[in-house]
Amino acid sequence: GCNNFCSYCIVPHVQGREVSRPVRDVLADVRELAAGGVTEITLLGQNVDSYGRGLDGDSDLASLIARVARIPGLRRLFFITSHPRDLSPRLAETVSGCLDVVCPYFHVPPQSGSNRILRLMNRGYTRERYIEMTSMIRETVPGAVLAGDFIVGFPSETAADFDDTIDLLERVRLSSSFIFKYSPRPFTRASAMPDDVASADKIRRHRLLSDLQHAVSLQENRKLLGRTLEVLVQGPSSTDPDRLTGRTRGNRIVIMPSNTGRPGDYVRVAVADATPLALYAEGVSPAAGPAVTAP
Ligand code: SF4
Numbered sequence: 179g180c181n182n183f184c185s186y187c188i189v190p191h192v193q194g195r196e197v198s199r200p201v202r203d204v205l206a207d208v209r210e211l212a213a214g215g216v217t218e219i220t221l222l223g224q225n226v227d228s229y230g231r232g233l234d235g236d237s238d239l240a241s242l243i244a245r246v247a248r249i250p251g252l253r254r255l256f257f258i259t260s261h262p263r264d265l266s267p268r269l270a271e272t273v274s275g276c277l278d279v280v281c282p283y284f285h286v287p288p289q290s291g292s293n294r295i296l297r298l299m300n301r302g303y304t305r306e307r308y309i310e311m312t313s314m315i316r317e318t319v320p321g322a323v324l325a326g327d328f329i330v331g332f333p334s335e336t337a338a339d340f341d342d343t344i345d346l347l348e349r350v351r352l353s354s355s356f357i358f359k360y361s362p363r364p365f366t367r368a369s370a371m372p373d374d375v376a377s378a379d380k381i382r383r384h385r386l387l388s389d390l391q392h393a394v395s396l397q398e399n400r401k402l403l404g405r406t407l408e409v410l411v412q413g414p415s416s417t418d419p420d421r422l423t424g425r426t427r428g429n430r431i432v433i434m435p436s437n438t439g440r441p442g443d444y445v446r447v448a449v450a451d452a453t454p455l456a457l458y459a460e461g462v463s464p465a466a467g468p469a470v471t472a473p
Contacts, residue, residue, distance in 0.1 A: 180224040182261065184289075185300045185367040186329065186360065189224055196225060198233050201242060205249070212251035217442075218410060219246065220256040227264035240272040247279040253444065254410065254427065258285045262311055263302040270318035282319045283429040286311070287327035291346025292339035295332050300367070305346055312350045323353045323428035330387055331360040331380030333371035340383050347390055353398050353428065354455075355391045359384050392454040399430070399452035406446050407432070409459070411439040423456075431456040 179193040208219055221242070223229060230237040239257065247255055255276075265286060273280050286308075290296050293304050303311075315322050328343060347355070359380040362369040409424040409432045416423070422434045424445070432447060433456050439445040447459030 181228070182225060182302070183300060183367075185298060185371075186332065186363065188363040188366060191365040193224070196223070196228060196231070198229050198231060198237070200233065201237050201245070204242060205245060208246050208249050208252065212249050215251075217252060217444075218254040218256070219252060220258060221246070222258060224259065225261045225264065226257050227260050227266070227269065238268075240266070240269045243269075243280055244272050244276060247276040252279055255280045256283055256429070258283075260284055260286045261302075262286050262288065262308050265311055265315070267314055267318065270315050270322075274319045277320070281427045281429065282322045283427070284315055284319075284322060284324050285326065286315075286324060288343075288346060288350070288352075289327060289329050290332065290335075290339070291343035292335070293342075295335055295339050295342075298334065298368075298371070299329075299332060305342065308346065309349055321428065323430070324350065325354045325429070326352050327356045327358065328387060329358050329360050330383040331375040333360070333368060333373055333375070335360075335375050335383075340386075343387065344390060347387065347394065351394050351398065352391070353430070354395055355387075357384055357387050357391065395454040396452065399454065399457055402430075402449045402457060403452060404449060406448050407457075407459075409434065409438075409445055409447050411441050411443045411445060413441045426457070432459050433457070434459045 179196045180190045181196050183190050211219065227239055229239040229242060243255065243257060246252070265284070273282060288308050289299055289301060291305050296304060312324055315324065330340065330343070360373070360375070362373055407426045409426055411422055411424040413423065415421045415433050418433065420436055422436055422438050424432050424434060426432060434447055438447065438459070449457045450460040451458035
């Protein structure tokens with residue numbers, strides 16, 4: 179669940195308040211999975227950074243991550259989704275100190291770059307705070323990869339508000355984003371606001387922001403050309419069954435030749451080409467080996 183009540187979001191209304199599972203239960207689950215051969219785990223929460231509220235002691239996400247990362251057999255640990263207001267320097271420092279296991283991937287949805295719209299969304303931060311937070315992560319965590327979500331066409335969003343969103347993405351350069359056109363959800367505060375951004379404007383803003391995200395993603399992915407990255411092989415590519423797909427430690431998609439490995443293998447691949455959505459690997463350097471910190 180979630181305690182935040184962002185004005186557009188139905189989650190707190192249908193899933194209720196957030197609950198933190200006891201640390202010992204999470205550790206027991208992960209130990210059992212790791213003993214059974216699972217090597218990649220994701221700690222999942224609507225607002226995973228608020229983990230620990232309501233638990234006895236001083237449990238928080240940072241201390242949980244540090245303890246999970248020490249469980250034998252685990253090679254990759256992700257945590258999603260982070261709230262920009264709650265992502266703390268302590269968490270970034272913990273990730274930085276556990277990079278042999280913890281993946282430096284931060285899904286931190288900005289939703290908008292306009293302070294007026296962020297207020298109406300009840301997000302609890304400003305664009306300035308968001309920009310500071312991204313700088314803090316990048317300064318603290320080597321190889322950090324940031325991704326997020328945006329909503330365009332929120333009630334009363336003007337062309338100037340949307341320009342602020344474009345400007346924010348240009349500044350923070352997320353590696354990828356999910357971009358949604360606003361539509362009202364029942365029970366939410368925003369559903370009582372006039373849904374007054376014309377459909378054509380929502381479509382145009384969605385296209386403009388998507389085009390910008392694709393350009394940024396392509397530039398960021400091209401920086402990896404020639405680099406050797408660790409990839410966890412997942413299975414046949416959905417777009418080309420004659421190739422394999424996998425993910426880097428920065429959660430980037432990699433398309434590889436079918437003889438690169440088998441699902442579940444960790445391989446090292448050389449990046450030969452890049453699109454906004456994926457990296458393409460050709461040559462394969464010796465498979466497996468110890469985990470490496472790479473985007
Ligand atoms: Fe909670 Fe996320 Fe929904 Fe906001 S958008 S209410 S943080 S689940």
